[in-house]
Amino acid sequence: MSKGFFDSSDSLRAARPLQHAKRVTFEEPLSLELGDRLPEVTVVYETYGQLNAARDNAVLVCHALSGDSHVARHHSQDDPGWWDTVVGPGLAIDTGQYYVLCANVLGGCRGTTGPNSVDPATGRRWGADFPTVTVGDMVEVQRRLIDHLGIPSLLAVVGGSMGGHQVLTWATRHPERVRGAMVLASSARLTSQALAFDVVGRNAIRRDPHFHEGQYYEAAPGPSVGLALARMLGHITYLSPQAMSEKFEADRLLPRDVPTSFEKKFSVGSYLAYQGDKFVERFDANSYMTLSMAMDLFDLGATPEELAENLAHSQCHWLVISYTSDWLFPAEQSQELVKVLLALNKPITYCNVKTSCGHDAFLLPDDLGTYGRLLTGFLANLEGTKNMPAEAGEELERPNSTSTFQPHRVDCDRIVDLIPPQASVLDLGCGRGELLTRLKQNGHGRLLGFELDEQALLTCVEQGLNVIQGDLDKGLPAFADRQFDVVVLSQTLQAVKNVELVLADLVRVGRKCIVSFSNFGYHKLAEILAEQGRVPEASLLLHFNWYNTPNLRFLTIADFEEFCAEKNIRIHQRIAFNTEEGREVTGEVNRLANLAIFVLSSGEAMNLSGSHPE
């Protein structure tokens, strides 16, 4: 963790007035999703950068539970913003290029209408009479704001956690006004575990004897104990176990000397006490109840079918980011979203950022090298004005290039030729996107990569390619039957452990499939084994030996053909090369070729026999 003992996410932010905040009041009543009605709505917001003449460079940032409109400093002397690491001139969301906009949410306590606002009907603060609001209501208020600002459509909407819920709502409720949706550390709805933590937090507030059914504004101290307890609990869920251990293990029994009425026997206790007390100074308990309830009620769909129904409306490009150590919004939840978006053929990139920072990761600088680059690359390609090629001199080779005789170029050339114009293509193990980039240049439409390596994926995103991060050995559960015209598995089969699963999914997902691999039956390899007594892999691969090659499977063309026959996979075409001699070979290919490319399809789906041609 890069922050000091008492820092965490946005908790250190001052309760001081927001000096750069603007305010607008909409006097038209707001009908809320659950039936109530607000007679008027005030919105407090901040803006950064300039709206361009085309009015198409606006990026709406949606804050999380305890955030506000002050997303970043406006100048070096300004109070810190909650996303200073990401938003600013030259930063991941570059305020030199984009007009960045952030508003305090409906139900919040930093200026926008919420429980601590005065109800014009009674002249008193709303308190617990403030109606239950939903994430949809928050987004409706934001929509009024962009109308007011004369922004026809947003280049992008971005947010983490509850902010991600708002992004999902924007993209599905106002599809025509969102070109890019960036969802960080979020989900279609909370896990039961996350919901349970919220329940305990709200109970701590509700049962605080100073809560007075929410009408505590005139009676100090208000439910400060309950709110502090809720915040302490929240803090635990925002950090990963590993981050907590790194922060508190070394001096477990040496608490900081903080002035508090809470327990401070342990180091972590003094931290929680400090965070709890501090939060009470700047946040309103009714807002905490209101916003956490909005999160708990947020539900884009409990089943893939319901989710699909909602997400089907979206027309934007998607960037979904999860964080490996986030247990409050676990990666599986983002993957559920991704799966449905894929099934709907929405353009999407997904990355599960490897980090030890937990849910807070999206707020911290530690992993900016990944998620910041993703945001930048995604935004740049949304604009359509930029296309960042790989740096000059940098070769676009696969990080896991595992082929005998390195016949990668031959392979790629031939595969490009095999793919019909306009075909949709999924490239499994796409590496840095060499094949996809060539296809894109050729004018192909729907292209998608699938890659495990984070760095390779980043390169793809910066080239404007859509990529899904995933492990091929787990199969392709995220993809629908016959979803792509062509699925490519180039020089990757040898590194796959679950061959049967992967090949079954391959022919399920692709109408046509192109598989290339090194032929272990090549006569020179057999000779090495017979004459030198060495496993050929050890002799022929430049960088690897038998004990460290990424290749785990060895097969010949004959082996593969038998496999296809047994598994009812239809072989449409077989191309065999001798890359040493630089030529295509025919006849005794199993002996003469060192590289084979097969064009396949599912025998079953077509009701054809599984026998292969030639």
Add this chain to the structure above:
Amino acid sequence: MSKGFFDSSDSLRAARPLQHAKRVTFEEPLSLELGDRLPEVTVVYETYGQLNAARDNAVLVCHALSGDSHVARHHSQDDPGWWDTVVGPGLAIDTGQYYVLCANVLGGCRGTTGPNSVDPATGRRWGADFPTVTVGDMVEVQRRLIDHLGIPSLLAVVGGSMGGHQVLTWATRHPERVRGAMVLASSARLTSQALAFDVVGRNAIRRDPHFHEGQYYEAAPGPSVGLALARMLGHITYLSPQAMSEKFEADRLLPRDVPTSFEKKFSVGSYLAYQGDKFVERFDANSYMTLSMAMDLFDLGATPEELAENLAHSQCHWLVISYTSDWLFPAEQSQELVKVLLALNKPITYCNVKTSCGHDAFLLPDDLGTYGRLLTGFLANLEGTKNMPAEAGEELERPNSTSTFQPHRVDCDRIVDLIPPQASVLDLGCGRGELLTRLKQNGHGRLLGFELDEQALLTCVEQGLNVIQGDLDKGLPAFADRQFDVVVLSQTLQAVKNVELVLADLVRVGRKCIVSFSNFGYHKLAEILAEQGRVPEASLLLHFNWYNTPNLRFLTIADFEEFCAEKNIRIHQRIAFNTEEGREVTGEVNRLANLAIFVLSSGEAMNLSGSHPE
């Protein structure tokens, strides 16, 4: 989860009097570890089964935070016990064989001296004046009890969670009185995350306005809100996210109609409200503070060195069990204990039980098939009276037998011959313990297996073998340099992905190492490749094909010898077989042998050159 909506671990237990509890008061003052003193101590306990004539069949069960002496029913009409699934006639801890004993802990609220007991000096209940007690103090009181009962030494001490802390304390403080220590879902000390949850729970109690600095006994209602909040929070941490999802997702918005003042908008909310309210009826808030603080203060060592210093005193056999989905006491913590016990050469078996039940798993019936069998097998072999062989007709073959030509028997016979009498032996990938059983029969001393497969491990334990569950591909970080006279890696090298890591650790841990593998240089294999154009694996292995064989690495004798030379591994002996012809071969072994056995050691450790002999 096999239980109903409102059931969870021991939470449904009645607050009714414990009908079968016995009570003893020790009038000698008790000096507490942190300096305070109790003028006298009363202990409430229950016993099951009969103490035998030799007084050596006593099993002490240590309860967790919210448990008590009523570990199990005494008869079918009795109130349920908290470990009814495990303790009883014919059950995993068989009260027909063992004299089972369980006492309410010091600081508890079910009869043993605790904060709700009367302080004889004042005539008032202790309340918050009850001194801070440690797990060591709890164990000291249990020691008085077994002295009182005339039990010279315990066959075993067993407990989960805080019960595990007591087991660790017993084994290290009273080593001469414990023959077996069974530690379930526990650790040497809490994670910072677990500690943080305890802090929040105690703060909820402490800041409840009805807490009255702990003197609430005369003033209803007491800190019931705070205690209920602490319990709700505890419940979340006892369940895995998956278990919560299974329990509450289907009817998320359909709470049960429970009479409560807590929020019950969501299904999980009504569950937590119910559990919180119910707990208040049967548990004392001061006890909750006292016991959770004892857990938080428990610290057998923050570093491996400190841990080793404490664990070095133990003289018992160890059984350590963790549960894969337990995030409150994560498996890594048990593995830390295991690592130190291994380094100390203590007899130990470890299993990380695969389960979705979370921390509660040790209380639930779901995984009894594993952890119950472990308890039973471990206890049976402690007695020294039983030695359960594999069932008749069941072959003790390795579950992952991956050898070409199945030369397993030849291999095993020869390896047994190669191991000097009395040598300590670590068998990596020991399967069901075939080799170790034969060595045991031959009178070998310190034998240990290492195996990933749970069922294979269970078979080993039931045969009285010590086994550590682990994944060979992660190397052998748990083992010290030169810890064993002989380390065996028999017919497993081919299935290892991280060959360099595993072989480096092999020669680090073993003074001598025996490695056997199938020789891919065998002329028949080369012929199959050259003449039939098929990868031999596909033709020769009975049960597997090139695409599904567990073998991921292919090597020849020559490859292996080159590897050893490069890595400075000394080859002491090479034995080559042709198992088809049933004979040892010499000369052109790389062509003639299909199986090779090597005896190796680290070249470095011996300051010898890495070149190999012959």
